[in-house]
Amino acid sequence: MSRLPETGQTLWGFTVTERNTISMLGAETAELFHPFSGARLLYIHNDDRELGFDLIYRTPQLDPLDSNHILEHLMLCSCPKYPSRDVFFDMDSKSYSTFMNGITDNTCTCYPVCSLSMEQLLKLMDVFLCCMEEPDAMKDDRFFRREGLRFELEEPDGELSMLGTVLSEDWGHLTDIQENADSAAAEALYQGQTAANLLGRLHFHYKEMTFEKIKKAYENLYDYSNCLMILYGDADLEAALRFLDENHLSRFKSRSLDLRPWFHEPVAPGFKKIRAESPAYEGSPAIHSSIIDYTADLSGLSHEDVIYMGFLADMMNQDTSPIQRTARSLGLNNVIEVYLDTASQQPSLKFRLQNGDEGQEETFLKAVRQGLMEISQSGIPEALYQAAIKENRLADLLMGETPHLGFHLSEDIGRFWSLTGRTDYYSLYEQSFETFSEDREQAILKRLAAWALHPAASVLSVTVPVPGLAEQLEAERDTWLKEKKAGMTQEELCCLIQETRDFKAWSAADESCLDFLIRPEELPEPEEDPEVFSEVRRGILCFGSPSPLHGIGSYQLFFDLQQLEAEDWKYLTLYQMLLTELDTDRFTVEQQKNMEQELLYDCTFDELYPGREAGENSRPMMSVAWSGLTGDFETGLDFLLDLMTGGNYSDRETILQVIDKYIPDYDMSKGENGPSLAYSLAERCIRQDSRFRYLLNPPEIHGFLKEIQNRLTLEQEHPEDTDARKAGEEVTKRLTGLTQRLVSRRKLVFLASADSEALEDILGSASRILESLNGKTDMKTFSHSLTLPDWDLTPARRTAACTDSPLQEIRVLGDFKDMPEFKGRYLPYLLAAGDKYVKPAVRYQGRAYDSGIDFLLPGSYFTLWSTEDPDIRSTLSVFLQTGKALKNLSITPEDLQGYILSAYAQALLPVGILNNRMRAMRRRLMGISAKYINEMIRDIRRSSVKDKETAAALIDRLLAAGSVSAVGNEKTIRENGELFEEILTLRDTKGGSSAHTSP
Structure with missing residues (x-):
C-alpha cells in the first residue's frame, strides 16, 4: 500500500486534518478538508481490490412526506453534462x-458505487457529482412525477389514478407492522420534532406532496459544505483528489450549511404509553400478531456510551440474558429483540416483543425493568459475557468477507458523521470495544443498565394489526381521487389527459447517456479457482483449501439424507427449530446458546439436492456451515455433534413452548415474505435442488407445525388421555429416529478453509471425530428411491400465492443449463432487454417500484423481476415478450459496450478470501464447472451487434419454456387467475396461515 499524506499536508485543495487506523481491516485512514467548497473526504486505505466511493449528504427528515427519499430518486436522473431518461440506470446497466x-x-442520504477499475470509478464519480450540482429534475417536473407522485387520466370518463415510484414503494409497506410500529414509537417519543418523522410514509401523506416542496428540500440540503465523501480500498488517492478539485469542488463556494442542530433538539422528558393501529387485510390474523415496544431515548449519552450500549443490547438480545430469562419466568413465551437503534435522528434502546397481544405490555415492561435491575446489580452471567465478547471479535475478524465492504463501512460512518460531524466511527468503536471487553468487573455494563432503568424519555407502545383497515385506506384513497376528479373543470380534465399522453411519450423515449464507459478490452481475466484438494480420511470425504488468513477458518458438513423415511421429511424443519432449545446429557440449553455464540459463528443449516452433474453427490443432503477460530475447531465440532444428536425429545413440554414461540416465523402469508416466496416458486420448476428445498420448506409447513402444536397441547391439557399421550409420544419417536438416520458418517463430506499450518490439524481432527458417528463409511453410489411426498409431481409452471400485501412480487425464470448454444456473449443482450424494454415498460410507463433482468451463471438461469408492482397482467405480458422485443430494439455498438461491462461485473463479483475458497470446494463437490463459468465470462467480451438476433431467439425460447410466479394481493391475483395454473391461498381467517391450492 502507498503511504498516506501526513496531517497538515495539502493536496489539490485538500488539507489532511486527521490520520487514524482501523485495525480490524488492516487500514489506514486520512480525513481531508476542502476549505473552498466545505467538502470533507475520508480515505480508508487497505489492499481491497474492490474500490468504493460514497457521496453522503446530511438530510434530516424535515417533514413526514418522504421528501428526502424522493430527492434521492431524482438526483441521479439526469444533468446537463449527462442528459438521460435516467442516468442512474444507464450506469447500473452499462x-x-x-x-x-x-x-x-x-x-x-448516500450515493455509493464500487468498481474493480479506478478509471471506471472516476468516470462514475463524475456522473454522480454533476447530477448533485445541477440536477435536471429540479427544472423538469416530469422526473418528479415519475419518481415521486403524479396523476393520470386517459379519457374524460376514465378513472383518475395516482402513481409514482416512491409512492409505489411506500404503499407496498402499508401492512408492514414493523415499520408502522417504529413510526408510532418515534412519533410518541419525539412528538413535534424532526426525529418523529421516519422515512417511507408518503402513502399516508400523498395529499400534501408537491414538486415545490421537493425543490425547497434540495435547496436546503444539497451543498458540498453539507457533504462527506468516502473513498475506500487500494485506490489512487492523488488522482481522486485532483479530479475532485479540478472538475468539481473548486467551482462551488461553500454555503456553510450546518444542519446538525436539527439532530440535537432537546427531547421532552417523561414516560408515555400508546396504542397504534397497523393496517391489515380482511382475513389476516389479529391474535398473536401485535408488536410491543419499549423504547428509551439515548440522546443524553456520550458517543462512547452509545457504542457501549450497543454491546449491552447485543448481550441482552441473547436468549440466556436476564431480560429473556425474566420474561419467560413471567409467562412471556415470545421472541424478544433488544437492539440499539441508530437509524433514527436520535439514538434509542429498543426492546421489542414479537407476535404478541394487547394486554401483555405491562408484563413485558415488568420483565424489561426486572432484567435491567438484575444487570445493574449483578451484571451479565460470565459465560454469556465472554461468549458475546468472543463473538464480537469473530465478527471483526470476518469483516473482510463482507461483500462490497467499502459501501457497508461508509454507511455506518456516514450515519455517525451526520449526527456528530466526526468520521472516526470505527477507530472509536475499536477503542470502545477494547475498553468494554477489558472491564472484568462489568462496571460499564452495570452503569448503563442502571441508566436504562430510568431514562429521561421513554415510551411503551403496542401496535395492533387491524384486519380490514388496509381495504379502508385503499377505499379512502379511491374516494379522494374520485372527489378530486369531480372537482376539476372540463379544461383541467382536458389538460390532464394531454399531460398524461405527453408524459407517457416522454417516459417511453429511449434517451440514455454513455459518456462514462471504459473499454471492455481492459477488463481483467477471470481468476482461477484457489487451490483445492480432496481425499478420503477414515471414510470421510474431506476437501481442503489453504487460506492466507491466520487464526480463522470456515467449515461445512454435508450429511446424507437418503435413509430418511417418508414421515421424516416434514420433521426436518422441527428438528432444526429445536437445536439449542433442548437439554442434552452434556449441556443445558443455556450452555448451548453461549457455546454456539462462542464456537459456531454464523452457523446455518440448509437442505440441498445437487443435480446429475454432481455424479455420486447427486443425492439429498443437509448442510451445516460455520466459521470460528482455528484453535477452537475441535471443541466446536464436538459441541456441534452433541447439539445435533443429544436433544431430549422426551421433553415435549419444552418442545411445545418452542413451537409456540417460533411458529409465527413460518407464516408465509406475511407480506414481507413475498420476494423470497416468489423466487422459490419460480426456481423450483427449473432446478432439482430448489424443488427439493421448496418441498421441505413449503408454505404448508406452517400447517404441519400447527398440527404438532395442537397434538402436544392436547397431551399437556389431558395427560390422562391415552390417545393424546400416544400422539405426543409419536413426536418423540419421530424426532429420535430422524436424528439417528440423519447424523451419520454414511457418505459424509467435510469442507475446511484455514491457514496451511492449521488446516492439516483441522482435517485430521475432523475425520477422527466424525469417524465415531454411526453408519457405514462406503462412499460408493447406491440406489435409493426418494420417499419425499410430491417428489414425482411436476410443479405448476405458473403459480401465484395470496399474501397479506397490497402489491405483488413477480418473477419469470429462463433456464439455459441444457442449452449448449447459449453463450456468454448473449448475456449482455439480457441486460440490454432489461434496460431498454423491461424497465421502461414496467417501471417508467408501468407502476412497479422497480424491475429488471438478472442472471446467475453458476445456476445457469436468468430472472425477470418486478417488485411492489400493482399490475400482474401487463407486467407478465411485457416479461414474456422480452425475446421478441429484443429483436426489434436499436442497440448500437456503444450501447453493447456498456452492456458488456455490466454483464462482466455481474458475472465476476468479488468475494472474500474464505468465501472464495469455500465456494470453490462446494462447486467441486456439486459438479459445477469452474471452466464452464470462466469460459462463459470470457465469452461476454466477444459479444457483438451481429449476435442480437440469435440472442433474441434463444431468450424467446427460454421464456416460452420458463417458470412464472406472482406473490401478493389476493384481490389482484384472483382478478387475474386465468394467468396461473395454480393459486396458493396462504391467508387463514382463523388466525393463522395455511396453504390452499386452486386451479
Missing part, C-alpha cells in the same frame, strides 16, 4: 460497477 445504489436513511 458500466463496470460491482455495486451501485442510492440509499435514504433518517439522518443522511
